[in-house]
Structure formats: structure tokens, C-alpha cells
Amino acid sequence: xxxxxxxxxxxxxxxxxxxxxxxxxxxxxxxxxxxxxxxxxxxxxxxxxxxxxxxxxxxxxxxxxxxxxxxxxxxxxxxxxxxxxxxxxxxxxxxxxxxxxxxxxxxxxxxxxxxxxxxxxxxxxxxxxxxxxxxxxxxxxxxxxxxxxxxxxxxxxxxxxxxxxxxxxxxxxxxxxxxxxxxxxxxxxxxxxxxxxxxxxxxxxxxxxxxxxxxxxxxxxxxxxxxxxxxxxxxxxxxxxxxxxxxxxxxxxxxxxxxxxxxxxxxxxxxxxxxxxxxxxxxxxxxxxxx
Amino acid sequence: xxxxxxxxxxxxxxxxxxxxxxxxxxxxxxxxxxxxxxxxxxxxxxxxxxxxxxxxxxxxxxxxxxxxxxxxxxxxxxxxxxxxxxxxxxxxxxxxxxxxxxxxxxxxxxxxxxxxxxxxxxxxxxxxxxxxxxxxxxxxxxxxxxxxxxxxxxxxxxxxxxxxxxxxxxx
Ligand SMILES: Cc1cc2nc3c(=O)[nH]c(=O)nc-3n(C[C@H](O)[C@H](O)[C@H](O)COP(=O)(O)OP(=O)(O)OC[C@H]3O[C@@H](n4cnc5c(N)ncnc54)[C@H](O)[C@@H]3O)c2cc1C
Ligand code: FES
Ligand code: FES
Numbered sequence: 001x002x003x004x005x006x007x008x009x010x011x012x013x014x015x016x017x018x019x020x021x022x023x024x025x026x027x028x029x030x031x032x033x034x035x036x037x038x039x040x041x042x043x044x045x046x047x048x049x050x051x052x053x054x055x056x057x058x059x060x061x062x063x064x065x066x067x068x069x070x071x072x073x074x075x076x077x078x079x080x081x082x083x084x085x086x087x088x089x090x091x092x093x094x095x096x097x098x099x100x101x102x103x104x105x106x107x108x109x110x111x112x113x114x115x116x117x118x119x120x121x122x123x124x125x126x127x128x129x130x131x132x133x134x135x136x137x138x139x140x141x142x143x144x145x146x147x148x149x150x151x152x153x154x155x156x157x158x159x160x161x162x163x164x165x166x167x168x169x170x171x172x173x174x175x176x177x178x179x180x181x182x183x184x185x186x187x188x189x190x191x192x193x194x195x196x197x198x199x200x201x202x203x204x205x206x207x208x209x210x211x212x213x214x215x216x217x218x219x220x221x222x223x224x225x226x227x228x229x230x231x232x233x234x235x236x237x238x239x240x241x242x243x244x245x246x247x248x249x250x251x252x253x254x255x256x257x258x259x260x261x262x263x264x265x266x267x268x269x270x271x272x273x274x275x276x277x278x279x280x281x282x283x284x285x286x287x288x289x290x291x
Numbered sequence: 292x293x294x295x296x297x298x299x300x301x302x303x304x305x306x307x308x309x310x311x312x313x314x315x316x317x318x319x320x321x322x323x324x325x326x327x328x329x330x331x332x333x334x335x336x337x338x339x340x341x342x343x344x345x346x347x348x349x350x351x352x353x354x355x356x357x358x359x360x361x362x363x364x365x366x367x368x369x370x371x372x373x374x375x376x377x378x379x380x381x382x383x384x385x386x387x388x389x390x391x392x393x394x395x396x397x398x399x400x401x402x403x404x405x406x407x408x409x410x411x412x413x414x415x416x417x418x419x420x421x422x423x424x425x426x427x428x429x430x431x432x433x434x435x436x437x438x439x440x441x442x443x444x445x446x447x448x449x450x451x452x453x454x455x456x457x458x459x460x461x462x
Pocket of ligand 1: 124
């Protein structure tokens with residue numbers, strides 16, 4: 001259980017980190033909080049000749065909030081997101097999912113950007129990024145681009161990031177109006193990766209009609225997913241007209257690569273997933289209707 | 292900062308339990324192995340070495356972290372506290388240590404350093420926790436002996452002891 005030898009780089013700026021990434025390409029891996037990477041290195045599931053430690057780059061650390069968005073620097077640690085009163089107000093779903101990530105000692109080191117870049121299909125932040133329509137700000141030497149969450153998670157632990165690219169921040173749009181948010185997940189023990197879970201964001205108009213819905217599923221497939229069919233089905237209807245259990249079933253209907261493992265069969269996961277959507281939906285709608 | 296030009300061994304300086312250390316370490320050396328093998332502080336235990344059991348929990352800058360999931364180079368310039376650094380002058384047990392003893396919060400003792408350190412950080416943040424909060428805070432540490440009841444009681448007793456000591460001081 002010891003990592004293989006690697007060369008350690010601690011660049012002093014983002015520019016320097018980007019130069020290193022361009023130079024080393026596939027031979028290098030970014031080290032952020034290390035809460036996913038170090039176990040993989042220790043178990044020798046992966047070996048990289050070079051690690052580029054971005055953990056001290058102040059430029060990537062911290063949270064900015066304006067009228068339109070909450071921007072989280074890539075190396076902002078989970079426990080900071082969890083405690084930030086501004087986040088609780090402007091992007092409540094982020095505050096609500098964070099306590100489900102591992103345990104406090106994990107959240108004290110793990111970073112939001114690391115979670116998104118790692119793209120675990122059972123991760124809370126990737127699903128929340130999808131449901132909220134977040135945008136990833138990605139840089140490489142000499143260029144910058146923005147990638148919408150719906151294009152970012154491309155496969156099991158894989159993303160739209162190229163080897164020479166660094167995720168620098170994640171932009172979460174602020175949902176206006178009568179909005180509500182909730183997370184529900186099922187795990188054997190608190191802090192374990194979810195067997196299945198769901199996040200929901202919903203906005204109602206003055207007549208209680210659903211004008212915006214984001215339903216994110218995690219732990220269900222090889223990537224986090226958006227339940228687009230269920231979302232399309234509820235838009236324009238009044239919330240009292242929507243049955244949460246039906247929305248749950250609709251959300252998992254048609255999923256063809258539901259995970260089966262020692263925690264449960266695909267059929268079991270589907271049922272748990274549907275129940276989690278129903279639970280999160282009821283809570284989110286309840287909050288929105290009282291807003 | 293450490294030498295940054297892609298080196299496999301790095302010279303670091305950090306403080307452990309108030310003592311300054313300067314050492315040249317392999318970049319791949321975990322903080323846990325640094326503490327145990329280079330500082331001789333074997334109170335920090337290694338159960339799983341991949342972040343699951345919590346036995347290796349230490350404080351870095353006052354916050355609980357898994358020392359098996361951090362490289363020693365990442366502790367450059369930081370203050371580390373291990374279970375050896377929690378007792379008072381002359382080895383007087385801290386409130387948490389005392390409560391683990393009185394409430395039978397340990398049997399074989401393998402998991403104990405991690406629990407004691409995690410509980411210390413938790414109570415510093417939340418001095419008056421509910422039972423549910425204690426359970427949640429301790430859920431990141433595994434114990435194969437006690438069945439946890441004594442541990443949960445110990446944390447509650449330590450919280451209470453610290454709170455009443457605080458009240459005494461105010462009088
Ligand atoms: C016991 C345990 C339980 C856990 N439980 C959960 C859980 O319930 N839910 C959950 O979501 N997670 C869980 N995690 C994982 C945790 O959230 C990790 O912190 C997170 O997945 C990765 O963040 P990190 O900062 O530690 O990244 P690292 O481990 O440093 O990096 C992870 C990957 O992302 C890449 N990367 C990191 N930052 C960047 C960047 N800025 N740009 C480009 N690439 C980057 C790295 O190269 C690496 O491939 C758990 C971990 C442990 C050890
Ligand atoms: S040894 Fe570090 S968590 Fe188990
Ligand atoms: S006392 Fe033996 S593992 Fe906890």
C-alpha cells in the first residue's frame with residue numbers, strides 16, 4: 001500500500017502549472033486534495049511519473065458570489081463549501097449535498113474541483129453540477145474554455161478535460177424566483193458512497209406552475225445523469241398535479257446501464273433511485289412552494 | 292516552498308506537536324509514514340492506508356485529516372498535531388483522553404488514536420453537540436472491538452467535562 005516513485009512538482013502559479021501540464025502531458029497527474037488520487041496511487045491502480053500539486057495555488061482557492069452566480073475555485077475544500085453562509089443562501093443545494101461526502105476528515109482535504117474532475121458516478125458534486133446547469137472553467141497554456149456540465153461527464157471517471165488542461169473554477173448559476181432544492185441518498189453507512197441518490201432543483205411561477213426542473217441521479221450508471229424525460233414531463237404543470245413517485249419512476253425508466261455490484265442488483269438500484277428522486281422532489285417542491 | 296522542479300526527494304520543514312522538523316523525504320512518503328518512521332511518533336496508527344478506517348487521523352493546522360492520504364511534502368510549513376501532542380504538561384490526560392478511559396472507549400487500542408484526535412477536533416468546533424451529531428462525527432472512524440457505545444459516551448462525557456470546566460473558569 002505505498003505509491004510508486006513519482007517526481008513532485010509544486011508550481012508557484014497557475015501559469016506555471018499549465019506549462020508543466022503542456023510539457024508533461026499524459027505522464028503527469030494533477031494532485032489536489034488527494035482524497036481520491038492517493039488511494040489509487042497507494043493501491044497502485046494507477047501510476048504516474050509526475051504529480052503536479054495545485055494545492056497551494058491561492059488563485060484557485062475560494063468562493064465568489066455575485067447576482068448571477070456562485071463561482072467556486074477548483075481547490076476550495078469541501079468543508080469550506082459546507083460552512084459558507086453565502087453558499088447556503090445563493091446555492092443551497094451545494095451546502096446540502098456536501099455533508100454526504102465521506103467524513104469531515106475527508107472533506108477537510110477533498111476539493112470541489114477534484115470531485116468534479118474525478119467524476120465519480122456516485123459523487124454528489126458532479127450530480128449537483130448537472131442538475132444546476134453549472135459550467136466548468138478550464139484552462140490550458142494560452143487558452144481558456146467553458147464546458148457545460150451536460151458535456152463534461154463523458155464516461156466512468158472520465159471528463160471532457162484533456163491531459164494538458166486544468167479545471168480552474170466551477171460556475172453555479174443562481175436559480176431565481178420561487179426555487180427549492182433537495183438531496184436524498186441511500187448508503188449503508190453515513191459517509192459511504194451512495195448506492196443510489198438524487199438531487200433536485202425546481203422553480204415555480206406565481207401560479208404554482210413548474211418553470212424549471214433539474215433532476216440529477218448519482219450512483220446509478222457509469223456517469224452522473226440528468227433525468228431529462230422526467231424533467232420535460234413536469235414543465236408547465238402545477239406542482240400539485242405532479243406525483244412524486246411517478247416522477248421517480250419516470251426518472252429511472254429507460255436507463256440501460258444501471259450498476260449491479262455487491263451493494264445491490266440493477267433492479268434494486270433502480271427502485272432505490274426512484275425512491276430517492278421521489279423524496280428529493282417532494283422536499284424541493286415543498287421548499288419552492290413556501291418561498 | 293519545496294524545490295519544485297520535478298524531484299523525487301524533497302526537503303521539508305514542518306512542526307509536529309510543537310517541535311520543528313527539517314527532513315529530506317521521498318515525495319511518495321505519506322505524512323503517516325513520516326510521523327511514524329521519521330519522527331518516531333508511532334501513536335498514529337495505520338489500519339487501511341486508503342482513507343476508510345480513520346486510525347491515522349491527525350490534525351494539520353488544527354483540522355482533522357487522514358495522514359495516510361496526504362504526502363509529507365504537503366505538510367510543508369504546516370503545524371501537525373498527533374495523539375502524542377494532546378496530553379497536557381507532565382502527561383496529564385486531556386478531557387477527551389480522560390473520558391475514553393473512564394467510559395471504556397477502548398479495548399485493544401488500535402483505533403483509539405484516530406478516535407481521540409477526531410473527537411478533539413470535533414469538540415473544538417462544536418463544544419456542545421447532540422447525540423446525533425456525535426454519532427455522525429465519529430462515523431468516519433472504525434473500531435473492531437468496542438461496539439462504539441463506550442466511544443460515543445466518552446465523547447459526550449468529554450463535551451460535558453469541557454463545558455463545565457469552562458463554566459468554572461467564568462465564575
Ligand atoms: C473514505 C472516503 C469516502 C469518500 N466518500 C465520498 C462520497 O461519499 N462522495 C464523494 O463524492 N466523494 C467521496 N470521496 C472522494 C472525495 O470526495 C474526493 O475528495 C474527491 O473525489 C476528489 O477530490 P480531491 O480534491 O481529493 O482530488 P484528488 O484526489 O487530488 O484528484 C482526483 C482526480 O481529479 C484530478 N484533479 C483534481 N483537481 C483537478 C483540477 N483542478 N484540474 C484537473 N484535474 C484535477 C486529479 O488529477 C485526479 O485524477 C471519498 C473519499 C474517501 C477517501
Ligand atoms: S489508515 Fe488512514 S484511514 Fe485507514
Ligand atoms: S479498540 Fe480495538 S479497534 Fe477499537
